[in-house]
Amino acid sequence: MFRSHTNGELSLKNLNETVTLSGWVQTIRDKGFMIWIDLRDRYGVTQLLLDEERSTEELMKAAKNLGREFVIQVEGKVIERTSKNPKIPTGDIEILVETLTILNESQLPPFTIEDETDGGEELRMKYRYLDIRRNPVREKLIFRSKIAQKVRNYLSDQNFIEVETPVLIKSTPEGARDFVVPSRMNEGQFYALPQSPQTFKQLLMIGGMDRYFQIVKCFRDEDLRADRQPEFTQIDCELAFVEQEDVLQIFEGLASHLISEISGKETGKFPRITYEEAMQKYGNDKPDIRFGMEFVELNEETKGKDFKIFDEAELVVGINVENCAEYTRKQIDALVDFVKKPQVGASGLIWIKKQADGSVTSSVNKFFDEESLSKIAEKFNAKAGDLMLIMSGTENKVRAQLSALRMELGNQLNLRNPKDFAPLWVLDFPLLEWDEETERYHAMHHPFTAPKPEDEHLLTENPGKARANAYDLVLNGNEIGGGSVRIFNKEMQSRMFDLLGFSKEDAEAQFGFLMNAFKYGAPPHAGIALGFDRLVAILDGNETIRDYIAFPKNNSGRDVMIDAPSKISDEQLEELSLKLN
Amino acid sequence: MFRSHTNGELSLKNLNETVTLSGWVQTIRDKGFMIWIDLRDRYGVTQLLLDEERSTEELMKAAKNLGREFVIQVEGKVIERTSKNPKIPTGDIEILVETLTILNESQLPPFTIEDETDGGEELRMKYRYLDIRRNPVREKLIFRSKIAQKVRNYLSDQNFIEVETPVLIKSTPEGARDFVVPSRMNEGQFYALPQSPQTFKQLLMIGGMDRYFQIVKCFRDEDLRADRQPEFTQIDCELAFVEQEDVLQIFEGLASHLISEISGKETGKFPRITYEEAMQKYGNDKPDIRFGMEFVELNEETKGKDFKIFDEAELVVGINVENCAEYTRKQIDALVDFVKKPQVGASGLIWIKKQADGSVTSSVNKFFDEESLSKIAEKFNAKAGDLMLIMSGTENKVRAQLSALRMELGNQLNLRNPKDFAPLWVLDFPLLEWDEETERYHAMHHPFTAPKPEDEHLLTENPGKARANAYDLVLNGNEIGGGSVRIFNKEMQSRMFDLLGFSKEDAEAQFGFLMNAFKYGAPPHAGIALGFDRLVAILDGNETIRDYIAFPKNNSGRDVMIDAPSKISDEQLEELSLKLN
Known part of the structure; x- marks a missing residue:
């Protein structure tokens, strides 16, 4: 002992x-x-x-x-x-x-095993087993395990059955790039690792499982952006005989249960806004609503003042930053610098201050007299002491730019307290989005998402305008889950593949099994998938997911601890009938 | 709604x-x-x-x-x-x-969706989503999900933390063949899918996680025998600061908890026998002890009777089949035919009957007089009405053959009631086994298993005789789990790799990270892994695991429903810098 x-x-x-x-x-x-x-x-x-x-x-x-x-x-x-x-x-x-x-015994470890360590990121990844000895890292992994347990218990109590779907599946061209696995027994053929168990969970619905969930590893061979992992974990769910409303209620229940278990706070009913409204109000389909600064559109108020930049802009839009009229020239210049950064990409920023005495001044006094400025301030509902920031440009770009500024100010003004939780639903996503590069429609959610019944006619008239009963669960400015009501009949699914540019043959070869399954009494169904790594991080008041993964990979997809991937032997290659190119 | x-x-x-x-x-x-x-x-x-x-x-x-x-x-x-x-x-x-x-609507399904269906195995696999609509299949999947939940709750209550280990890891030559995943971002290099999270769970122990578990998919690219799947699920566990006894008690607790939840029956304390004893008594390291028929060795009793077959045999060994002395010639011939089958491979079978009147007769009356036969019967503890069956040959072979006969009789005599549960521990497995083909030692459990401290000296003197604190959990004639006390110092691990024929370079390239980790204060640790698919099947009174897997693959490793594996595009191959051979 x-x-x-x-x-x-x-x-x-x-x-x-x-x-x-x-x-x-x-x-x-x-x-x-x-x-x-x-x-x-x-x-x-x-x-x-x-x-x-x-x-x-x-x-x-x-x-x-x-x-x-x-x-x-x-x-x-x-x-x-x-x-x-x-x-x-x-x-x-x-x-x-x-x-x-x-x-x-122990050699002197390469970094101190203390809450605050002297080890850099890379060193800690190489010696991840020592990093895990540190309290903050271990606690994050334990937190993750507890959340998984809570999710499982909650969903089981709601009659969901956890079903394990296969990891060795079939490669499909839609979506991100697949990881593939050469088959030795089936020469020249490959399995793919699932990007999600999407088709399997739909088949489970067709199979009458009614309520399915799984906490499951998924895989994407994408060039890794910071904080993206080639393997990630998803809470994957699907329900039969449900409408969108049923899904929203059940998963709102799950999310508020987790938030209240973690924080002791009750969230109340989650706000719901449409995709269109989210873009208009926040320039973003995953708005952080822990703070306001909603967008105010000003084309009407700004036009005809000989200020060309505004007059020629598709959209003039701004935010009101409360109690910041005392911002110095230097502070405002810093904001201008921020929006000019390449990753934001704006050319500048207009400011208007409603001073403590109620007077209004701006960086465009040359074009706007006090009355015009006051009218704009009124549109903003600005109070004395508020700072208004205005940008202009083409609709999509300026919204994205102003959204970046809004988030930056949220951070600067400490309006994004990680211990506060502000969930919401974003609804009515477009079904399709046009991709300039490939010159075809892509599925905004995925090719199995059904159009809204009232928008079905648009599939012929104006496919880009058709909306879907697709929904995202957003928490503190992060999309933590997304889902949709699915297509459940063969004709609609064929039509969708047509719209997405699949040939009949390709659709048949890739998804024939699903369309075939639709022939045998597929029930109406809908589902959702939550990104587990991110959900856990946010619930724990963090945004970097890497800390919540026991053995993460670096930005080149390498596990630097075990030094993988690595070369394999010539015998292995030969058995797989493969040659390196 | x-x-x-x-x-x-x-x-x-x-x-x-x-x-x-x-x-x-x-x-x-x-x-x-x-x-x-x-x-x-x-x-x-x-x-x-x-x-x-x-x-x-x-x-x-x-x-x-x-x-x-x-x-x-x-x-x-x-x-x-x-x-x-x-x-x-x-x-x-x-x-x-x-x-x-x-x-x-539905087309007429290819088989009836009834408890007893008219669909053959292959058809039901192709239309697995329809098969799942059938009550018996759905119930099996629900049963599986319930067992997983019970396992998780039990282990969590025991302070185990579920940690997800990576799926994209590193290929190692030890053990079965790996599935590999070509890396696009690391040209010419491959990940491997884990055959088990063995090294990661050991690193978690070195990382101070203390008690780890995971219900996790594992992968083996082996030629598939009936009822083997290329991907399978394991309850994987590891504990630090424990001895064998701690592991046995905790997992005996888990197994008896599951059995009592399922059957309402209490198992009592699990019997424990050594590997050697299991081989002697049952000819098998996973004995079904729902019934007796323990082996009785008869070299002493049979020698010198001029019966050459026995005299020349390394081992003469038999079983006593209670109340079967009335077996007819035909019935006994059928048993002889059974042991002569190629998969059993014996040349014959001797029988002795203790008749109802107490007299003894046999198929070798020519060589054995009544007194000799009585002595043998006595050794068997045979009662009037019992049938004794005796085989002979080389030790290993005859034990395997008699074990097959014992199991066959267990089936014939309905001694293997699937609603009865007879668990036991088999202990003290040999550390190594000699492989004739490769002419080297292989690790019987795996290369991370520690020799028994008292047998360490044998590693130099006679490695094949060294035993390990390795243990199997056996239920109804199936190994449902196995584990061992691990090596936790670098020198012993190096020595083990030497014994297994690894060069210093190979050991370093493959397992350098683990041996390196041993330098920084590795705690004593031990673990176990339970085959979840089989465990679930047996708890549900079945032995075929395929029914308990939502979307199983066939014996060629194919998913006939989605038709995977399949060809991938030339672009995909090119991106991976691969060519088909």
Whole structure:
């Protein structure tokens, strides 16, 4: 037996008990005649004591030879501490060590195993197993596991069945790039790893499973942007005999359950806005509504003042930043610099201040008299002391630019408290989006999403205008889930593949099994998938998902700890009938 | 709203309520003036009624045009049935249909969607989504999901943390063949899919996670034997600061919890036998102990009787089959035929009968007089009416052959009731086994298993004799789990790789990260992995795992439903820098 207790559980209640503990040496304080050791494990830290009077010379010597991260086992008596540490649960006691065994030695670790470490990102990834010893990292992984458990229990209570769908499936050209797996037994053929279990969950609905979920790994071979992983985890769900409203209610239930379990706060009913409204109000289909600064469109108010930039713009739009009229020239210049950054890409920014005395001034006083400015301020509902920021340009671009500015100000003004949760539903997404590059429509959600019944006629008249019963669950400016009501008849699915530019043959070869399944009594169904990595990060008040993944890959898709991917042997290649090019 | 209730919940309590139901048409009984429809969903079946007197002509006509597996929605009133069906929960009521909507039509399915179907295996695999509509299949998937939930809750209660380990890892030559995944971003390099998360769970222990589990997909590119799948699911666990005894107790707890939840039966403490004892008593390291017929070795008792076959045999060994002395010549011949089958491979079988009157006779009366036979019978502890069956040959072969015969008799005599659960631990497995083909030692469990401390000296003297603290959990003749105490220091791990014929370079290239990790304070640790597919099947009283997998692959590793694997495009190959050979 390596331990009678963990390092997190002993207290005054255990006084005078003889206990056995195991763990890692966190720190050693050697005062010569007395030695204190902090012994650490997953559960906490317990202080060990050796002193000249009560410990043997041999024991003292052994303790002096210990190093950080040595794995030791001690036996000793629980005694009361002279100077207590109220910060930790075991802070009232210490262990007077009677025997000490080194279970394993440790070299000096490449970075300190402390809450605040001196190790850089790369080093910590290479020695991820040491990084995981640090409390903040371990706690994140434990948090993730707890959320998974809560999700499973909630959905099971709602009659959802967790079904494991296959990982070795079929490559399809739609969506992102697939990872593929050469088949040895089927020469020249490949499996693909799923980007999502989409078709399988639909087949489960056709199979009468009624309510399916799965917390499941998915894969995308995309060039990795920061904080994207080639393998990621999804809470994948599908329901039969439901309408959009049913899905929204159930998953609003799940999300508010998780938020209230984590934060103790009740979210109330989630706001719902349409995609169009989200773009108009926030320039963004995943708005952070922890703060206001809603967009105000000003084409009417600004036109005809000889200010060419506004007059010629497709859209003039601004936000009102409360209580910021006292911003200095330098502060405003910094905002102008921000919007001019390549990743935002604007050419500039107009400001109007409603001063404390109620007067209005601006960076365009040359074109706008006080009356015109006051009218604009009125449109903004600006109060004395507010700062208005206005941008202009083509509709899509200026919205994206102003949205970036809005988020920047949200950050600067500390309006994005990670402990606050502001969920909402964004509804009525367009069914299709036109891709300039490939000159064809792409499915905005995926090719299995049904058009809104009232928009079906648009599929012939103006496909780009057709909306879908597609919905996103947005939390604190992040899309944490998305889904849709699905097509469940063969004709509509064929029509959709046509619109997406599939030939009949391709559609048949890729999705024939699904269209075939639609012939045998497919029920109406709908579903949703939540990005589990991101959901967990946000619920824990963070935005970087990498910390919540036990063994993440870097931006080149490499696991630097195990050094994967790597070369394989010629025999392996030959067995797979493959050659490197 | 597609339904107010499911098809499994209405009863007399709902009398006269107006309800909306949706589901599949299971059967239609059309008596002309009255039509009954069984409406099915996941939750049950509800009987719908239409009759000439109370239903409109239009409605009657619509109902007459329905076919099996049509998806319909009806509104109607709950009424009491005239002839009740006590077999189903909704058997007291029926729905007098007021409106009927066809949500989707169905072609005639390729096999009947009934508990007993007319569809063959292959057809049911191709239309797996229809097979899943059948109660027995759906129930198996639901059973699986419930067991997973119970496992998760049990282990979480025991402080285990579920951690997701990566799917895109590194190919290693040890063990079975890996599936590999070419990396586009790292040209010429490959990921591998994990055969198990072995090294990652060990790194989690080094990382101080203390207790890890995961229900996780694993992958093996092996030629598929019946009932083997290229992707399978494992309950994977690892614990730090534990000895073998801790692991046995915790997972005995899990297994007996599951058995008692399923069967209501308490298992009591699991028997434990050593590998050696299992081979001696049952000729098998995963003995089915629902019945006795333990092996009795008879070299002493049979030698010197001029019966050459026995005299020359390394091992003479038999089983006593209770109450089977009345077996006819024909029945015994059938057993002889059985052991002569190529998959058993024996040359014959000797029998001895202890007759009802206590006299003893045999197929070798020529060599053995009644006294000798009686002595043998005594060794068997045979009672009047028992049949003894004896085989001989080289130790390993004859044990395997007699084991096959023992299992065959267990089946024939109905001693293997799938509702009985007989778990046991098999302990002290050999560390290594000699492989004639490659002329080197292979790890019996895996290369990370530690030798028993008392056997460490054998690694130099006689490696094949060294035993490990490796253990298998066996249930009803199936290995449902296996694990071991792990090596946790670099020197021992290096030594093990040496013994397994790894060059220093290969060991470093493949497992350098693990041996490196051992330098930084690796704790003692041990673990176990349970085959989830098989565990679920056995707990449900079955032995074929395929039924418990939603979308299984066939013996060529193909998913015949989606037709995977398949060819990929030349562009995909090019992006991966690959050529077909």
